[in-house]
Amino acid sequence: MSNKPSVLVTGGGKGLGLAVIKRLLEGTAKSPAANVCTLTFDVSDDFEKLQTKYSDSLFYTQGDVTKFEDSKKIVDETLNRWKRLDAVVINAGLTELKPLKELDFDTIMKTLGVNTAASVNTIRAALPSLRESNGRVVFVNSSSSYLCHATWASYSASKAALNAIAKTLANEEDKVSAFTVGPGHVDTSMQGKIRNTDGNMEKLYEEGKLLPPEKPAAVLASLAVRGSRSAPKKDGEPLANGSFVAWDDPSLSDYHE
Helix, strand or coil: CCCCCEEEEECCCCHHHHHHHHHHHHCCCCCCCCEEEEEECCCCHHHHHHHHHCCCCEEEEECCCCCHHHHHHHHHHHHHHHCCCCEEEECCCCCCCCCHHHCCHHHHHHHHHHHHHHHHHHHHHHHHHHHHHCCEEEEECCCHHHHCCCCCHHHHHHHHHHHHHHHHHHHHCCCCEEEEEECCCECCHHHHHHHCCCHHHHHHHHCCCCECCHHHHHHHHHHHHHCCCCCCEECCEECCEEEEEECCCHHHHHHCC
8 A cells, every 4th residue: 555645636637637636746844745646538738747757656547527437447546556545636627608598408417517416426436445544525616606607507506516515425424524615716728718708707817816726726735635524624613514615715724835
């Protein structure tokens, strides 16, 4: 068995997921370096370079998070390599922005499938190992789960449902911590797609107010290897109960490494 924790990140081939993987591999003074695997549809050049650098500590499966067999395959490979699985970061997602008058059934179901239902595939596959390791599931969520701006119906619905899954997991599994974190407006390729249809996001971009992915990634990675059922806390309550929290909330100050 590896002495390092091992972490599965969905959608880690680029963007925020890639930044989380990089931080996990590097480690910090407070957070141990981890072995990392990712189930991802896209694999960027930057990911390939990172894999070359960390060939013993990083691997990926190119697949579909909506297919349970793909989730099971990467969990099985993780256990074969490192004999342990300590955390899962639910990061894979997509955005389709349309007003309700134009939103068709197939579009909303595709969004719910990737952003919400797919998380259940990953959790189901990983849960036996997470019980053994007293592990953690970190859900990458969004303030859109409750703000519900115009044209964001399918995305907002998918993230609100993801909140419900996180809280249910915390209630069902007393050995597994469930953290739900909003990373803010992050400067990634997904954000670039959003700016094409959302003028507010374009304004944030022009004003230089989008976050570099490394900032929220540091919090997500730290929770994946250091979070527990008892810490961190907000207003006296452990955040491992699945409650939504923004990445820059004061309750997470010790995780901004």
